[in-house]
Amino acid sequence: xxxxxxxxxxxxxxxxxxxxxxxxxxxxxxxxxxxxxxxxxxxxxxxxxxxxxxxxxxxxxxxxxxxxxxxxxxxxxxxxxxxxxxxxxxxxxxxxxxxxxxxxxxxxxxxxxxxxxxxxxxxxxxxxxxxxxxxxxxxxxxxxxxxxxxxxxxxxxxxxxxxxxxxxxxxxxxxxxxxxxxxxxxxxxxxxxx
Amino acid sequence: xxxxxxxxxxxxxxxxxxxxxxxxxxxxxxxxxxxxxxxxxxxxxxxxxxxxxxxxxxxxxxxxxxxxxxxxxxxxxxxxxxxxxxxxxxxxxxxxxxxxxxxxxxxxxxxxxxxxxxxxxxxxxxxxxxxxxxxxxxxxxxxxxxxxxxxxxxxxxxxxxxxxxxxxxxxxxxxxxxxxxxxxxxxxxxxxxxxxxxxxxxxxxxxxxxxxxxxxxxxxxxxxxxxxxxxxxxxxxxxxxxxxxxxxxxxxxxxxxxxxxxxxxxxxxxxxxxxxxxxxxxxxxxxxxxxx
Numbered sequence: 001x002x003x004x005x006x007x008x009x010x011x012x013x014x015x016x017x018x019x020x021x022x023x024x025x026x027x028x029x030x031x032x033x034x035x036x037x038x039x040x041x042x043x044x045x046x047x048x049x050x051x052x053x054x055x056x057x058x059x060x061x062x063x064x065x066x067x068x069x070x071x072x073x074x075x076x077x078x079x080x081x082x083x084x085x086x087x088x089x090x091x092x093x094x095x096x097x098x099x100x101x102x103x104x105x106x107x108x109x110x111x112x113x114x115x116x117x118x119x120x121x122x123x124x125x126x127x128x129x130x131x132x133x134x135x136x137x138x139x140x141x142x143x144x145x146x147x148x149x150x151x152x153x154x155x156x157x158x159x160x161x162x163x164x165x166x167x168x169x170x171x172x173x174x175x176x177x178x179x180x181x182x183x184x185x186x187x188x189x190x191x192x193x194x
Numbered sequence: 195x196x197x198x199x200x201x202x203x204x205x206x207x208x209x210x211x212x213x214x215x216x217x218x219x220x221x222x223x224x225x226x227x228x229x230x231x232x233x234x235x236x237x238x239x240x241x242x243x244x245x246x247x248x249x250x251x252x253x254x255x256x257x258x259x260x261x262x263x264x265x266x267x268x269x270x271x272x273x274x275x276x277x278x279x280x281x282x283x284x285x286x287x288x289x290x291x292x293x294x295x296x297x298x299x300x301x302x303x304x305x306x307x308x309x310x311x312x313x314x315x316x317x318x319x320x321x322x323x324x325x326x327x328x329x330x331x332x333x334x335x336x337x338x339x340x341x342x343x344x345x346x347x348x349x350x351x352x353x354x355x356x357x358x359x360x361x362x363x364x365x366x367x368x369x370x371x372x373x374x375x376x377x378x379x380x381x382x383x384x385x386x387x388x389x390x391x392x393x394x395x396x397x398x399x400x401x402x403x404x405x406x407x408x409x410x411x412x413x414x415x416x417x418x419x420x421x422x423x424x425x426x427x428x429x430x431x432x433x434x435x436x437x438x439x440x441x442x443x444x445x446x447x448x449x450x451x452x453x454x455x456x457x458x459x460x461x462x463x464x465x466x467x468x469x470x471x472x473x474x475x476x477x478x479x480x481x482x483x484x485x486x
Contacts, residue, residue: 049397144401151381151400 046149208254215247277310284320293432299324359395364423
């Protein structure tokens, strides 16, 4: 090995070093790019988890309102307004749309809670209690989906803003992702004591 | 108030046996070192000391079992109604290893098995001692010795709901290798510093490990010195605490009094604390609705 290097001229050594450096940079670039793409897929996966959780929550609330017909008219109307997504979240819906949807569902859930307080006979209804547990469970799942999404967003954003990885992110036009915020109404919903 | 007079009297007798035995062994060693004819007396003293100390230790073992059967059993049943306690036996090996938290031992010892339920959560707990066989080659031959790598408590809780996937949370180095689990980062920096989380289902990891549960696990770790690891699998939560302690054991040279009982009650409250702190009786553990 030593003999091979000795037999090479200075120009050749410099060329080898330059080629090696270029190769290192290329491999590093590909590595960072792949990592960013993988994380982007994970963010998309987590967003679809939010979609599933939102759909489940919507279905549970619809069932609940069918049970409480006559008691919760205002809540039924509120749910009617968001009924455009009755058959699932559309693929072109933005994160902002989903946040608003989640917010509307939280308002409906809170409204039902207020109604329940006014009609104690509802509290004694077994089917109603099962539905309430189901709504609470969908809320727990929505929180989990939101936290998983935000955790993945945090991971990708950290790479996007950190130098020198930010160079790769800029080159492939990858921008910082938005977090799925938990609004106050939803936090209160989780603390509901039925 | 419990009356421990007779137990303490017997314990003191055992302690005297052990002290006298130890003294005879010491004298035996001195005489043996002096050499010549006296060394024969040294051997005699050494053997006699060993026998006396052995009798003391054996009798103390009986006192320990008597205490466990007469007093500890009642204390346990006071704290956890309908519970059962077996001082001599623990959980079988297969049950201990199925969580995957502990690697298989060359020497396995388990005792002080408690079975019961608290707030509809069934639990089983026992003391565990796991040892690994080591071989040392010297010029005088081969020496086999055992090193304890786990001495502490094993807990298993069972709740009515079954989860998808498996979650393992461990403090420090993981003792076994999970090929099917991936390392996960939770949103709490403090939690990630303290524990390593492994799972094969990301969504359920966030579903089970709520911010409150993460906080509670950190509290549990603070309250119980030693290394903690836990696993959520199906409808089971397994917790192992490697604190280098043999729980519910009397000490030969310490008096048995109400303080001993209080400290044992504290050990028992750990079960209650885990159920309450980790809120194993809360909605996500008892709701029978299907997971998404």
